[in-house]
Amino acid sequence: MNKLLKFTLGLAAVATLAACNQQANNQSNNTNTSAPASSDSTDKQEKIVYVNSDTLAEKYQYFVDVRNKLEAKVTKARNDLQAKGQAYQRELAEYNQKAATMSASERQAAEERLIRHQNDLGQMDQKASTSIAEEEQTEFTKVYTTITDYLKRHSEENGYRLVLTYSKTNPAVLYADPVMDITNQVIDALNEEYKKKNEEKKK
8 A cells, every 4th residue: 555665666766867867967068078076066966865755654644644544444344344244154154054954945045145145245345445446546646746746846946956765665775865865844844735735625
């Protein structure tokens, strides 16, 4: 249920491609100019930042709310299916106890009923799984879009050329200087925007 992993991989891929292009441009510029590169390299270093996706998943309230909502639906679907399954098991046990004393027509009717209930359980499971998977895809796409839209605006405002993502569970970046970490300010801004949207909906 963790689409943030895809978010991490997606940004990492874009980041790697952009880094390669930037390196090629830097090499080209170094070939065509003899100007000192010390101040320019410092400036470029400042324009590369990263966001810790583990912290983002933990502290971005929109992400947390979506995850909690989906987990609640999974729990409800599991409980509903379990209740139906227990009712089916009781009916099956009752049939097994009485089958020997039933007439042929009674056994046939009971077996057909059990088969229908078993099929209903399978359909119920499939329907719940499909519905939750579709909602998960929709909701986490919205979360992803919200994050990337904000990062685009934030990067334009601050002159960032590259925003990487870092995660201990999926370390696409093996090391990053904490100075380049903008996670907290991104989370604060995203949470503020999310809070305002929720307040506007209540009006």
